[in-house]
Every structure is written in C-alpha cells, then in structure tokens.
Amino acid sequence: MRVLIHAGSPIVRAGLEALLAGRGDLAVVDAAPDEPLVERVEATEPDVVLLDADPRDPPPLPLPLAPDALARAPAVVLLMDAPTPEDVAAALRAGARAVLPRMATMEEIVAAVEAAGAGLVSLPAALAEAVFDAGPRADARVPVADAVLTPREAEVLAMLAEGRGNKRIASRLGISEHTVKAHLAAIFAKLGASSRTEAVTIGARRGLIVL
Numbered sequence: 001m002r003v004l005i006h007a008g009s010p011i012v013r014a015g016l017e018a019l020l021a022g023r024g025d026l027a028v029v030d031a032a033p034d035e036p037l038v039e040r041v042e043a044t045e046p047d048v049v050l051l052d053a054d055p056r057d058p059p060p061l062p063l064p065l066a067p068d069a070l071a072r073a074p075a076v077v078l079l080m081d082a083p084t085p086e087d088v089a090a091a092l093r094a095g096a097r098a099v100l101p102r103m104a105t106m107e108e109i110v111a112a113v114e115a116a117g118a119g120l121v122s123l124p125a126a127l128a129e130a131v132f133d134a135g136p137r138a139d140a141r142v143p144v145a146d147a148v149l150t151p152r153e154a155e156v157l158a159m160l161a162e163g164r165g166n167k168r169i170a171s172r173l174g175i176s177e178h179t180v181k182a183h184l185a186a187i188f189a190k191l192g193a194s195s196r197t198e199a200v201t202i203g204a205r206r207g208l209i210v211l
C-alpha cells in the first residue's frame with residue numbers, strides 16, 4: 001500500500017515516516033513538502049494520504065484533484081489536535097476516511113492507514129460513539145451536500161433499511177460493531193441524517209436503496 005505523508009513539521013514528518021517504514025505492507029512514496037499536496041498526490045498516486053492538519057488552517061479537503069486524477073483519488077487519514085465530533089463529522093463529509101488525534105498511538109495510526117486503504121472508515125472508539133450519537137446536529141455549521149457512499153456504507157445502509165441492529169450488521173459483514181458505528185457516523189454525516197430512520201428515508205429518496 002502506497003502512502004504519502006503530508007505534515008508541516010519536519011519532526012512530525014520524520015516520525016510518521018519512521019513509523020510506517022517498518023511495516024512491510026506499507027511503502028512511503030513521498031514525505032517531503034517541496035510541492036503543494038495536490039501536485040504530490042497527482043505525481044505519486046498514493047493509496048493513502050496521511051495528513052497532519054495545521055491547527056491554524058482547515059485541512060485541504062476534499063482534495064481538488066484534476067478530473068483525470070479523481071478516479072484514483074487516495075483515501076485520507078487525518079491527524080488533528082483533539083478533534084471534536086464537529087471536526088470529525090466535517091472531515092468525513094469532506095472525504096476523510098479516518099480522523100485521529102495527534103496523540104494517537106503507533107498502532108492506531110497504522111491501523112487507520114491500513115483500514116483507509118481497504119476502503120473502511122476508521123475512528124477512535126470515543127469519537128465514533130460521539131459522532132454516532134450526535135449525528136449532523138454536532139456539525140450544523142457544515143452544509144449538507146450530495147455525497148457518494150462507499151460500497152460498504154451502501155451495504156450498511158441497506159441493512160439499516162432491513163431493520164438490522166449493529167450486532168447483526170457486524171455479524172453479516174464480518175466486521176466489528178465499532179466499525180459498524182464508524183460506518184454509521186459516515187453515513188449520517190454524508191446524508192445529513194440524525195437517526196437511523198432518517199438515514200433510510202433520505203437514502204431511499206436519493207435512490208441509494210430500494211425499500
């Protein structure tokens with residue numbers, strides 16, 4: 001899995017590069033900030049961008065890639081200072097696949113990168129619970145826009161429409177309940193839904209599922 005690291009601090013860049021360098025299934029393709037992020041993404045075509053967000057500026061999401069590069073757009077793992085449910089909901093809506101605090105452990109960062117590269121949403125348990133409970137009400141500042149669900153999110157939404165609970169969805173898909181909650185948080189954020197019923201209703205209205 002090809003990973004591009006983007007961080008303003010040389011110390012942070014070196015630390016993240018060292019962290020991923022020891023993983024045989026991960027290859028760091030770029031960790032130098034000599035060019036703008038989008039140009040580096042288009043040049044190196046990574047599977048995942050590990051993005052350390054500058055606390056003074058919002059993260060550059062969604063990545064404004066050229067039309068011919070959109071089909072190979074990488075998954076984004078975002079590191080932030082003490083992210084709130086509002087931050088997480090906004091980042092998921094903008095296209096991030098994972099949001100972690102800067103104080104995340106090595107294992108959490110590596111797991112998030114691997115999950116993002118596999119097309120999964122990954123959040124720390126506490127953040128997933130908060131976003132899932134709050135729904136878009138915690139993100140009222142961000143306007144809801146039409147968003148495309150990932151294939152796995154579409155599967156989860158379809159199972160919501162069937163009335164399945166988190167445990168049954170997890171068992172059916174072979175994933176953890178924590179991962180189900182993370183998918184639900186992403187679905188709620190993308191659809192602007194505040195409940196499971198509303199998510200199903202909006203999904204049906206947009207033709208994402210058939211009732």
